[in-house]
Amino acid sequence: MSQAADLPLWAAIAVSAFLLLGSALALIGTIGLTRLPTFYERLHAPTLGTSWGTGGVVMASMIFFTVTGSRPVFHEILIGIFVTVTTPVTLMLLAQAALHRDRAEGDANVPPSATAGTGAGKEAPAAGTAD
Amino acid sequence: MSVLPYPLLSLSLVLMWMTLNSFTIGHLLLGGIIATFASWGMAALRPHKPRIRRWHLLPYLIGIVLYDIVRSNIAVVSIILAGRSHRQRSGFLAIHLDLKDQTALAILAVIVTSTPGTAWLEYNSSDGTLLIHVLDLVEEQEWTDLVKNRYERLLMEIFE
Numbered sequence: 001m002s003q004a005a006d007l008p009l010w011a012a013i014a015v016s017a018f019l020l021l022g023s024a025l026a027l028i029g030t031i032g033l034t035r036l037p038t039f040y041e042r043l044h045a046p047t048l049g050t051s052w053g054t055g056g057v058v059m060a061s062m063i064f065f066t067v068t069g070s071r072p073v074f075h076e077i078l079i080g081i082f083v084t085v086t087t088p089v090t091l092m093l094l095a096q097a098a099l100h101r102d103r104a105e106g107d108a109n110v111p112p113s114a115t116a117g118t119g120a121g122k123e124a125p126a127a128g129t130a131d
Numbered sequence: 132m133s134v135l136p137y138p139l140l141s142l143s144l145v146l147m148w149m150t151l152n153s154f155t156i157g158h159l160l161l162g163g164i165i166a167t168f169a170s171w172g173m174a175a176l177r178p179h180k181p182r183i184r185r186w187h188l189l190p191y192l193i194g195i196v197l198y199d200i201v202r203s204n205i206a207v208v209s210i211i212l213a214g215r216s217h218r219q220r221s222g223f224l225a226i227h228l229d230l231k232d233q234t235a236l237a238i239l240a241v242i243v244t245s246t247p248g249t250a251w252l253e254y255n256s257s258d259g260t261l262l263i264h265v266l267d268l269v270e271e272q273e274w275t276d277l278v279k280n281r282y283e284r285l286l287m288e289i290f291e
Binding site for chain 2: 025028029031032035036038040041043044045047048050051052074075077078084085087088091092095096099110111113
C-alpha cells in the first residue's frame with residue numbers, strides 16, 4: 001500500500017471515518033444478531049450491515065481510489081445498488097419460512113395468515129410473496 | 132416490435148457497462164450493442180412494463196429514503212447497544228395497501244427492507260394486506276403513517 005502514503009490528510013480522514021462507520025455498523029449488526037431474542041427481531045440486525053454498513057465501506061473505497069487513481073471511480077456504487085435490491089429476496093424467503101413454521105406450530109404470537117381468513121396454521125402455500 | 136422495447140433497461144445497462152469499464156466511445160458502442168441484445172432477450176420474457184408517470188418525484192423519493200435509512204440505522208444501533216432494557220416492544224403490524232402496481236410494490240419492499248427496524252414479511256395481493264415486523268413498535272399509528280403517507284402516497288403518484 002505505497003499509494004496510501006500519498007493520500008492527502010483530508011482524504012485520509014474521510015476514508016477512515018467512512019471505513020470505521022461502515023465496519024462499526026456491520027459489527028453492531030452481528031452483535032444484534034446474537035443478542036436479540038426472537039427470530040423476527042434478529043431479522044432486523046443484519047440490515048445495518050446491508051444498508052449503511054455497505055454504504056460506508058463503499059464510500060471509503062470510492063474516495064480512496066478516486067483520490068489516488070486521479071480519475072473518478074464509482075463502480076463501487078453498483079455494489080451498493082445490487083446489495084440493496086437483492087436483500088429483500090433473501091429476507092422475505094427467511095421470513096416466509098419462519099411464518100410458515102410458527103403458524104404450523106400454532107404460535108399465538110404470530111398473526112394468522114391473511115389469505116384464508118381463519119386459516120391459522122394451514123398447509124396453504126405461503127401466498128402473497130411480493131409480486 | 133420496436134428496436135428498443137425497454138429503453139430504461141437499455142440505458143441502465145449501457146451506464147453500468149461504462150462504469151465497470153471506462154467512459155470511452157468504444158465502450159459506449161460495445162455497451163450499446165450488448166444492451167440492445169439484452170433488451171430483446173428481456174422482451175421475449177414479456178415482463179410487466181412499469182410506467183413511470185412523474186419522473187421529477189424520483190429524486191425526492193430517493194432523498195427521503197436515504198434520510199430515513201440513516202435515521203433508522205441510528206435507532207436500531209441504539210436499541211441493540213441499549214441491551215435488555217428495551218425488550219418487549221417489537222411486534223407485527225398489518226397495513227392495508229392501496230398500491231397495486233408491481234414495480235411500485237417491489238420498490239416499497241426494497242424501502243421497507245433496507246431501512247433497519249422494519250422487515251417486510253408477507254404481502255397478500257388479493258386483499259392488499261401487508262404484514263411487516265417492526266423492531267421498535269411503540270406507536271402503531273406512527274409506523275402505519277410512515278408506510279402509508281410517506282412512501283405509499285409518493286409511489287402511487289409516481290407509478291399510478
